[in-house]
Amino acid sequence: MFDNFVVPDLLPAAPELFLAFMALVILLVDLTVKDRRRTLTFALAQLTLLGAAAIQLLTSTGDVVYTFSNMFVDDLMADLLKVFLYMTVIVVLFYSRAYVVDRDAMNKGEYYVLALFATLGMMVMISANSFVTVYLGLELLSLSLYAMVAMNRESVVSTEAAMKYFVLGALASGLLLYGMSMIYGATGTLEITGIAERLYGGGVNKGVLAFGLVFLVCGLAFKLGVVPFHMWIPDVYHGAPTSVTLFIGSAPKLAAFAIVMRLLVNGMLTMAQDWQAMLLILSVLSMAIGNLAAIAQTNLKRMLAYSAISHMGFMLLGIITGIVGGDARYALNAYSSAMFYVLAYVVMTTGTFGMILLMARAGFEAENLDDYKGLNKRSPWFAGVMLMMMFSMAGIPFFVGFFAKFAVLQAVVAAGYIWLAVVAVFFSLIGAFYYLRVVKLMYFDPPADTSPLTAGMALRILISANGLEIHGAITTDAKVIPALVSRRLAPGESPAGAFRESVASMGGSV
16 A cells, blocks of 8 residues: 655755644643743744744755655745745734733734744745645635634624635635636646646647636735735735734735746746736736725725735736747746845835834724824834835835836836836826825824834834835845846746746845
8 A cells, every 4th residue: 555655855845844843832832831921932933933944044955856746846936935934924923022912812822823824834835836735835824814813802893804804715715726626627737847748738628728727817816915806905904903914914925926936937837928918907907906095095004905905916017027929038037026026025014014013002003194193203213214114115216115116117118018117107106195195294294192102122123124124225136136137048948947046146135
């Protein structure tokens, strides 16, 4: 029965195994913790993430390694995204610490355990090379997030947001599964690399494959939160506890980008013209509706929710312009710029929600725009940090958000989509209004609360570093971007192979 069993190579999945083991250990250790602040649980969670990052770096060889019957892949893109994921979750948990401690309904060890399991799901998604692995990681992430949104059971708004998220998430999972099943029926394999080989070789049922692709794109669009599959984003961002909103708005974007790259670029590149046409519609609608709807918001969390929709639409521009009329010369240019945009967005949104958490206190969420009136008079330094966040998200020179937008726009123009670049710039200018409105409130309106804004030394250092990282990325990114956008594919070179080289160059600079 076990004669043909081959022991898989566990080394590429060592970070996942370590994190899964430690999450179970922390769950048991937390049962013995008597400290109301859950200091031990928090410390173990942070050490676990640091340990996973160390293992990831130590086991990285730079080669593409498949294991678990080719269901799991470890390559440079996975290494970079996972290390960035660990660092993001570490910062998110640190920002969330005071907020969680102040609220008894959330001050439980399960908060940190669920965050670790959600991180594990994202890690599996990033390294998925099979439909089964993609769905396994996706559901592990989704179920953890549903529980985190609903943790504050005393809040009717949080419970309602969790129910909406769960119902719509189940619908999106169904769409994704149905699309995967149709693609499996057309190609006869669940492996993403195997699907690419079958499509390249021809002889597949084009009709079934086209229907499967439509359902697949719809499922991915929900996970990215782009129009018209964005209905859950504003309600979940607004209804979830702010620390959970920070988690949802940052780290999962890395995993969502990864599965788009795995499924569409690595698996279905020969059908690029079909899925790029669908993504083009989603991208333009997202930039339009996201930016226009954000203007009308008075709640900062809802404003950032619509902002996230527009940013994901902007990121899709890089995915859209990879293949032009069957020509793959621009693939490296486009996909690397999209990846850079996602990384920059995660840094920006983490810092922005970190500021919201800094201003929040027990019984006060600091989520309305009016709460930021006169912030400069209360704390000039933190007002300056928030200004850098807003300027960067608006794409104002010379912050990292500007260079991220510039990289994507340069890729779009290089691919010949001049009209699309004009549309993107137009909606970016509209989007700048609601970011600058926050700056206006901080610097030109009288404060409703004149008490000084205080924070612990560690939090002050971290959030200041987050803001300075956005400002200080100027010279680094200015050097990186020309190298990324000027690269062209050599004759016979695959886009996936060239993209891995670009990831290697980004890994040393971002």
